[in-house]
Amino acid sequence: MVWYVIRTKPKHEIKTSELLKDFGMEVYCPVITEVRQWSDRKKKVSVPLFNSYIFVRSTEKNRKEVFNAPGVIGFLNWLGKPAIAREEEINEIMSWLNNDYLSNYKIQEIKEGDRVTFSKGNIKSEEAIVQEVGKRKVKLFLPEIGWLLTADISEIR
The missing domain is CATH 2.30.30 (SH3 type barrels.)
Structure with a gap:
């Protein structure tokens, strides 16, 4: 099983990843917390680290099941093939977001x-x-x- 990079509709990353999880797929949507300013208040909100991209762990045979979620546009391609993120790259993103060693x-x-x-x-x-x-x-x-x-x-x- 490998991590595929999936393109989503804009502003659909979190919802699409939740739908894919409901379908039983292993999904990773890295999010960060930002403070947003409105005219009457400030609020902390979770936003995706990568706009319009999520990661789905799947086999080559089952990778097309991602299209069951309405927010999926397709796979990010690299050199004519679906882009694959290495396991250590996914782990590194998780480490960055958890501040494991940034100090x-x-x-x-x-x-x-x-x-x-x-x-x-x-x-x-x-x-x-x-x-x-x-x-x-x-x-x-x-x-x-x-x-x-x-x-x-x-x-x-």
């Missing part, structure tokens, strides 16, 4: 275009390219999997 990192004077290498975790020695640096977030491009990761760095400075 050990110290970021100093990074700028756009810098190449950084992870020194710990399941993607140890993997290289990322800094795309954008803000006061509280940094965007990293992971060329091996073709993803742009936005990480909150306010707690690790």
Whole structure:
């Protein structure tokens, strides 16, 4: 069984993952908590880490069962085949979201275009390219999997 990357309708990631779980599939929809401002209040809400993408663990034979959920658009393709996320990549995303080791990192004077290498975790020695640096977030491009990761760095400075 492998993790397939599924494209969903916009703003349907969480609902689609819940429907697929109800169908008995193993689904992972990484979410983060953000504070949203309305005119009369602030509220913490859970939002997907990757807009319009979820992960489904399935066999090649059963992978088309994802189309039973109405929010599924299709598979993310890479080189003409359905994209597969490695188990260690899924575990690394889970670790990031659980802050398993982020307290050990110290970021100093990074700028756009810098190449950084992870020194710990399941993607140890993997290289990322800094795309954008803000006061509280940094965007990293992971060329091996073709993803742009936005990480909150306010707690690790």
